[in-house]
Amino acid sequence: MASGSAIRGSRVGAGPMGEAERGDSAPRVWVSFWCANGHETRPSFSEEAGIDIPETWDCPRCGFPAGQDRENPPAPARNEPYKTHLAYVKERRSDEDGAAILDEALAALRARRGG
Structure with a gap:
């Protein structure tokens, strides 16, 4: 079954001349x-x-x-290990700050539940 494409199997820029058709590089x-x-x-x-x-x-x-110096190539970049969200939080907050925030959140939750 014919597809009807007249230029099947060729590409843009292809031709019998090759590089000479496009000029010097x-x-x-x-x-x-x-x-x-x-x-x-x-x-x-x-x-x-x-x-x-x-x-x-x-x-x-x-x-x-x-x-470019074969004898002294640049050192590979040191990749930092993947940090979790908890690791970033622990960098910003102390354990005492975390406990205070947790107590405040639990108190607010208990107040909404009425207990």
Whole structure:
């Protein structure tokens, strides 16, 4: 059963000329970055755009930061452990404050129930 699509199997920009049809690509410079695990990443940057090359780049293999100095890669960022809501509350309140708030809430609840 035919679908009726005349350009089936092709994509936008596809043609017999290939790159010559679209013109020359901009000149590129490749910069090597190394992470703490020794992975090398080589992103390319445009020479003509005037963009400053960043000092660090995220490693696509392990996610660690990578630097341009192979012997001294940047240290991985230290991840703080997940904190629960209770842990944040305990940072702001002392045990005495918590007990006072609980007593106040229980007194209000008992007053509403009439007991």
